[in-house]
Amino acid sequence: MSVIYDRVALIGLGLIAGSMAHAMRQNGLAGEIVGYARSAETRQTARDIGLCDVVYDDVTDAVKDTDLVVLAVPVGAMGQVAAEIAPFLKPGATVTDVGSVKQSVIEAVAPHIPDGVHFIPGHPLAGTEHSGPTSGFATLFRNRWWLLTPLPGSDELAVQRLTDLILAMGAKTDRMEPAHHDLVLAVTSHAPHLIAYTMVGVADHLRRVTDEEVIQYSAAGFRDFTRIAASDPTMWRDVFLHNKEATLDILGRFTEELFMLQRAIRMGDGQQLHDYFTRTRAIRRGIIEAGQDTNAPDFGRVSEGATKP
Amino acid sequence: MSVIYDRVALIGLGLIAGSMAHAMRQNGLAGEIVGYARSAETRQTARDIGLCDVVYDDVTDAVKDTDLVVLAVPVGAMGQVAAEIAPFLKPGATVTDVGSVKQSVIEAVAPHIPDGVHFIPGHPLAGTEHSGPTSGFATLFRNRWWLLTPLPGSDELAVQRLTDLILAMGAKTDRMEPAHHDLVLAVTSHAPHLIAYTMVGVADHLRRVTDEEVIQYSAAGFRDFTRIAASDPTMWRDVFLHNKEATLDILGRFTEELFMLQRAIRMGDGQQLHDYFTRTRAIRRGIIEAGQDTNAPDFGRVSEGATKP
Secondary structure (H helix, E strand, O other): OOOOEEEEEEEOOOHHHHHHHHHHHHOOOEEEEEEEOOOHHHHHHHHHOOOOOEEEOOHHHHHOOOOEEEEOOOHHHHHHHHHHHHHHOOOOOEEEEOOOOOHHHHHHHHHHOOOOOEEEEEEEOOOOOOOOOOOOOOOOOOOOEEEEOOOOOOOHHHHHHHHHHHHHOOOEEEEOOHHHHHHHHHHHHHHHHHHHHHHHHHHHHOOOOOHHHHHHOOEHHHHHHHHHOOOOHHHHHHHHHHOHHHHHHHHHHHHHHHHHHHHHHHHOOHHHHHHHHHHHHHHHHHHHHOOOOOOOOHHHOOOOOEOOO | OOOOEEEEEEEOOOHHHHHHHHHHHHHOOEEEEEEEOOOHHHHHHHHHOOOOOEEOOOHHHHHOOOOEEEEOOOHHHHHHHHHHHHHHOOOOOEEEEOOOOOHHHHHHHHHHOOOOOEEEEEEEOOOOOOOOOOOOOOOOOOOOEEEEOOOOOOOHHHHHHHHHHHHHOOOEEEEOOHHHHHHHHHHHHHHHHHHHHHHHHHHHHOOOOOHHHHHHOOEHHHHHHHHHOOOOHHHHHHHHHHOHHHHHHHHHHHHHHHHHHHHHHHHOOHHHHHHHHHHHHHHHHHHHHOOOOOOOOHHHOOOOOEOOO
C-alpha cells in the first residue's frame, strides 16, 4: 500500500497508539511516525522498542509540521492536550482522537482547534485487557469497527483520507452522530463493562468461593468479563465520568428490569421467567435472521470457558 | 477405548444427552445406547437421525436392565422422572443426572432411588445456545469440567466408573459438596446468565438503538451474553427457581455493589471508580499468576466481537 499521511504524530503511547504504529508501519501507510507520552518511563520504553521513528519529550515538537495528529490519551485528558498542541498545529492538518466517548471529547477538544485544521473524532472498537507501550500489535484493528463522528461541515476530503487510513489498517468503518454513538456504546460496552467490574468484585467478596473457582467454572461470557475487569482503570474511570448520562440511563433501566426478574425468582413465578427468556430468545434469533451474526454454536468452541449453567 | 457400561439409557434427548450419545458412540464407551423423551416429536427426530440404538415410547422400557441411567431433563422435572423409573431400575445400576443445580435435584431424586442402585449427581459445564435432539455433537465436553457431587457413603467403585466415562468423553472432572456447587455456579453462571437476559431485554427496549447495532458494536463478553439469552427458556426457568437462595444472595450483593459504583458515577467520584477498577485488576492478575488462566490478549482474538469501550 502507499503512504496516506507523510507524518503522523501519536499523542499517548498505549495499546491503541502502539497498535496504530505497528499497523501503519507494516502497511507503509505513513512516511514518518512520531510520538509523545506524558510519562518519561513510557517514552523511554517506546524508544527502547523502536515503536516510533522519533519519540519527543515535548508534545509541541511532535505535532509541528505533522499531517495527522492522533489523540490517544484517556478521555478526561483530551481537552488539556488539545489546548497544549493547538498553537503548533500545521494548517491543513487533521486531528483525530480514539476516545470511547464522543460528545464530551468534542466539547473539550473542538474549541481549541484552529481554523484550517480538520478535527475528525473517531473511536476504534478494538482492544485487549492489556495496556501500555508494549501492548500494541499490528492486527488489533483487523475486522473491527472504527466509528467516525464527523462534525457538521467537515471537509469531506479530509474525512475520506482518514477513512482510507482506517481501512488500510484492516478495520471496518462507519459514521454516526456523536450523541447516538454515546448511547449505542453505553448499551453495548460501557454498562456491560461496569457490570463486569461489579460481578468480579462480588465474586471476590464471597470468601467461600475462591477466585480460582470463579475462573475455572465460569461461563464463556462471564469469563471474558473477568478479563475486562483487568483493563486500564484510568481509561475506564474517564469513560464512565464522561458518558455519565447515557451510562446512568442504561444502568437505571437495567436495574429496574433485573429487579423484576429477581422478584419473579423470589415469588417462584416460573411463567414470567419463561415468558421473558422466550422473548430474549426471539430477539437473538431475529438478529441472526437479519444476518448480523451467525448461528454457529459459539459456546461450544474449544479452549474457551464453558457455558452450560 | 473399551466399553464402560453395557447399556446406557438417556432420559431426555436434548443437547447434553445427544452430545453424550455422539461422544460415547465415537469412542465405543457403551455396548448399547437407548433413549427416551417425553415429546413424541423429539422421539421421532431422534429415531430419524439415529441418535440412539433404540428410542422407547415408554421410559420404563428404557431403564430396564440398564447399567447407567442419565437423567437429562430440566431440573424441575427430575423428581417426577425418578419416581416413574424407580421401580424398574436394575440392582447395581448407576443413576446420574446432568442438572445445573445439585441440592434440589438430590432432594427430588434421592428419596426415589431404591437400595442397591447408585445415585451419583453430576453437572457437565458445557453447552451451547442451541437445544433439542439435533443440537448435540461429540466434542461438546472436550476440556470442559464435569462436576460430580456424590452423596455421603457413595460406592467408590461406582463413582470411579462414572468418572472413567466422563474422562473418556474428553471432559475434566472434579468432586464438590452439593451446596458449594450451587453457590459456585450461582456466581459463575446463574447470576451472570440472569444479567445477560436482563441486558438483552434492556437493549431491546431502547427504540433509539437497533438490535443490529447492539450485536454489531458489542464488546466480546456482551456479545456472548446475547447468545446466552437464546438458550432454552425452560431449562433456565428451572435453574433459577431451583437455585433460588444462592441466586438471590448473589443478585443482592451484585445490586448493592452496582449501586455504589452507579452513585460514584453520578457524584463524579473518579477516585472511588479508579480504586475499584484497580482492585478488580489485581484480582484478575492474581488469578493469572495462580496459573488458572493465561495472559494472552484474548480480546484481540480475530473474528470475535470488539471490546474496547
